[in-house]
Amino acid sequence: xxLFQIWLVKTLFSVKIxxxxxHSAWGWPICESVHFVGLSLLVGMIATFDLRLLGLAKGVSxxxxxxxxxxxxxxxxxxxxxxxxxxxxEPNQYIYNPAFQFKITFMxxxxxxxxxxxxxxxxxxxxxxxxxxxxxxxxxxxxxxxxVWIGVIVCGxxxxxxRPGDCELKDAGFIATCIxxxxxxxx
Numbered sequence: 001x002x003l004f005q006i007w008l009v010k011t012l013f014s015v016k017i018x019x020x021x022x023h024s025a026w027g028w029p030i031c032e033s034v035h036f037v038g039l040s041l042l043v044g045m046i047a048t049f050d051l052r053l054l055g056l057a058k059g060v061s062x063x064x065x066x067x068x069x070x071x072x073x074x075x076x077x078x079x080x081x082x083x084x085x086x087x088x089x090e091p092n093q094y095i096y097n098p099a100f101q102f103k104i105t106f107m108x109x110x111x112x113x114x115x116x117x118x119x120x121x122x123x124x125x126x127x128x129x130x131x132x133x134x135x136x137x138x139x140x141x142x143x144x145x146x147x148v149w150i151g152v153i154v155c156g157x158x159x160x161x162x163r164p165g166d167c168e169l170k171d172a173g174f175i176a177t178c179i180x181x182x183x184x185x186x187x
Contacts, residue, residue, distance in 0.1 A: 034081075039079055
C-alpha cells in the first residue's frame, strides 16, 4: 500500500490541469467556499433524512423528504470536484495524512451504508405514511450514516491543522503516514 501511495502522489503531482488556478490568490479560497457549500447541502440533506428515519419530524413523509435528495447529491458532486482539485494540487498533503486516510475510510463506509439503505430498506420506506415509525434497520442505517458523516467532517477539519510536508518514507508500514516526531523536551 505504501508503494501505491508513493506512486499516487507522483502521478497526481503530474496533473497540472488546475494547478495554476489553485495556486492563484483566489483559487484555494474559492474552492474552499464551494466545498463548504457542497458540504452544507450534502450533510444538511443527510442529517434531515436520517433524523426522520430516527423518528424526528414524523409528520413529514419519507417520500416527500426524499424529493430533496437531489440537493444532497448536488452537494456531494461539488465536494467531489473541489476535493479532487485540492488533491491533485497538493497530493502529498493528503495521501500521507492520517486524517485524510480516515476521511476516505468514513466516506467508503457511508457509501456502503447507502447501498444497504437503497438495496434493502428504501423500497418499503418510500410508501410509509406520515407519522409512521421506521423499522429498526432504518434506524441503524441512520445512526451509521450520521456517525460516519460526522467523522468525515471532523477529519476534513483536521486536514487543515496537520500538514505532513516532506517526509522520509523508508520503513513505511502497510499505509504510509508522515507524522512529525518532536523530540522530548523541545515543546
